[in-house]
Amino acid sequence: MKKNGSMKEDDAMLMHQLKRGRVKALSGLVEKYKKQAYFLALGMVGNADDAFDVSQEAFLRVYQSARTFDDKQPFFPWFYAIVANLCRNVLKKRQTVDSRQVDIDEVGYLLADDGTPETELLEREEKRKLFAAMRKLPFADREIINLNHFRMMSYDEIASILNIPRGTVMSRLYYARRRLAELMEEDERHAMRRD
Amino acid sequence: MQCDEIKELLAGYQDGELDGAQTAQVREHLAGCEACRTELGRLNKVKEVASKVQYKDLPLEVWEGYWQGVYRRIERGLGWIFASLGAVILLCFGLFHLVRDFFLRPEISIFAKLGVAGLIIGGAFLLVSLIRERMFAYHRERYREVQR
Numbered sequence: 368m369k370k371n372g373s374m375k376e377d378d379a380m381l382m383h384q385l386k387r388g389r390v391k392a393l394s395g396l397v398e399k400y401k402k403q404a405y406f407l408a409l410g411m412v413g414n415a416d417d418a419f420d421v422s423q424e425a426f427l428r429v430y431q432s433a434r435t436f437d438d439k440q441p442f443f444p445w446f447y448a449i450v451a452n453l454c455r456n457v458l459k460k461r462q463t464v465d466s467r468q469v470d471i472d473e474v475g476y477l478l479a480d481d482g483t484p485e486t487e488l489l490e491r492e493e494k495r496k497l498f499a500a501m502r503k504l505p506f507a508d509r510e511i512i513n514l515n516h517f518r519m520m521s522y523d524e525i526a527s528i529l530n531i532p533r534g535t536v537m538s539r540l541y542y543a544r545r546r547l548a549e550l551m552e553e554d555e556r557h558a559m560r561r562d
Numbered sequence: 563m564q565c566d567e568i569k570e571l572l573a574g575y576q577d578g579e580l581d582g583a584q585t586a587q588v589r590e591h592l593a594g595c596e597a598c599r600t601e602l603g604r605l606n607k608v609k610e611v612a613s614k615v616q617y618k619d620l621p622l623e624v625w626e627g628y629w630q631g632v633y634r635r636i637e638r639g640l641g642w643i644f645a646s647l648g649a650v651i652l653l654c655f656g657l658f659h660l661v662r663d664f665f666l667r668p669e670i671s672i673f674a675k676l677g678v679a680g681l682i683i684g685g686a687f688l689l690v691s692l693i694r695e696r697m698f699a700y701h702r703e704r705y706r707e708v709q710r
């Protein structure tokens with residue numbers, strides 16, 4: 368994520384224009400943040416269709432609530448809050464139908480190919496385990512893992528986006544990783560019992 | 563330092579996000595504490611697997627048509643607003659005529675007219691109050707959505 372003065376000013380300018388009803392300004396924001404929005408959502412909802420839908424809906428919300436945007440605040444954290452909320456809604460809705468089973472094909476479909484064929488099988492199994500565990504994490508844990516690992520943001524970036532102190536980012540990450548470790552180990556024990 | 567305090571720093575230690583003094587503290591503690599070393603090993607495994615995860619990008623056409631998709635959503639939203647506005651106007655217009663005809667007819671007793679007038683005024687009050695309540699709830703939700 369690039370962050371320099373001029374880009375922030377660009378955002379502010381675009382939001383200012385959008386407030387005055389210029390839809391064209393929104394397209395500038397969309398071009399700049401569409402991938403961010405999609406991948407942020409993907410890490411949280413774990414499904415391409417939902418992630419795509421969330422990202423588009425998020426831009427619609429930007430258009431609809433542009434008036435409530437505070438010009439003195441940076442755009443991205445505000446936008447992120449919208450994305451995260453939409454993700455939370457998707458997960459809430461899904462909770463009732465989700466069997467919490469992760470299909471290995473589903474994971475494979477989402478992930479970029481990397482590694483050689485012989486390492487791939489093992490890696491895929493590990494990634495599947497990670498994804499299955501991710502699904503069982505509470506939202507806040509899932510969120511911080513997503514930002515740090517999948518979006519590769521620094522603690523400072525995460526702190527500014529979530530509006531929490533840096534130390535909280537660190538301790539939250541610790542608890543999230545530990546919970547993930549526990550869930551993955553549990554998965555392993557289940558697999559061994561099956562064999 | 564206690565294990566609990568060290569553990570809160572472990573993620574930062576893994577990610578190189580500690581300052582020099584903190585790093586030294588953690589290192590020193592780890593050298594003498596088997597439990598925390600084991601804990602770090604577990605966390606490292608998670609970090610390692612997670613670092614390998616890379617999501618596949620969507621096809622270029624999808625990104626190229628992306629703005630169109632957002633725009634359609636905006637249009638659809640505006641479409642709904644105008645359509646419902648039109649429907650409300652038509653409904654009010656129709657009701658107005660119906661009511662006016664009713665009151666202008668001389669053969670209908672004054673009591674029936676008073677009754678209907680009461681009904682209309684009461685209904686209007688209820689409607690306004692209901693709308694106000696809904697709008698209030700909506701604003702609150704909006705606020706919660708953006709404020710975190």
Ligand SMILES: [Zn+2]
Pocket residue numbers: 564565568591595596597598599
């Ligand atoms: Zn210890």
